[in-house]
Amino acid sequence: MSSQTEPQTIAPAAAGTTALPAEVAARLKRDGTGLVAAIIQQHDSGEVLMLGWMDDEALHRTLTSGRVTFYSRSRREYWRKGDTSGHVQWVKSVALDCDGDALLVKVDQVGAACHTGTRTCFDGRMLDATAGTGVQ
């Protein structure tokens, strides 16, 4: 028996094992690790704040608690946005896309959405891109 304590990690919930309504669960197209992408958008300004990941349980909590909960792929645990930072995301609406692999969660973001302190996770992180001309 090891004397070391492993960090407590939680695998994503298997489909159909959570309180997520069956008709919603049936529409999800999860990736190989059981997750769907969740785009978080500021409801009034339209800013795209960040992208996170949800399994069925994280989506259930997001739909029912008024606060956004993600599943962390790196830490393998649930995290409710703002619990440590105070930067809470209040849920305004949730939509699931046509093929079931992406959620659009409109929120009211308290403070910075990014753990680096920027308002969004994309601020100041532009790539060099050739703009389209609008002429094919």
Added chain:
Amino acid sequence: MSSQTEPQTIAPAAAGTTALPAEVAARLKRDGTGLVAAIIQQHDSGEVLMLGWMDDEALHRTLTSGRVTFYSRSRREYWRKGDTSGHVQWVKSVALDCDGDALLVKVDQVGAACHTGTRTCFDGRMLDATAGTGVQ
């Protein structure tokens, strides 16, 4: 030898094997299948139009051609948005998020972004959600 012709499918490009600049490739945190998520947003209205997936080669094409190219997980091939539908996405800007697993591509969308004919892939696809009160 089989008499059947298999559909031509292409695996996502391995990291470092495309013309994507090395400094960009080094920032990508690809999933287990070599892809990152790409959020597509209408540049002026702020509408989130859809979510697609890109490998290094799709991102390279998107950054250099003025048109958005995705990697289709289901068809296992590249697809340049609008080639069959006419619903072209003209690139306005591309940003990579803080941890390298999501792109925000601002575009000028011609016509409907969704293959179902709706303007966005989220239109009319709301889930029942309890809104947050703004009081913790």
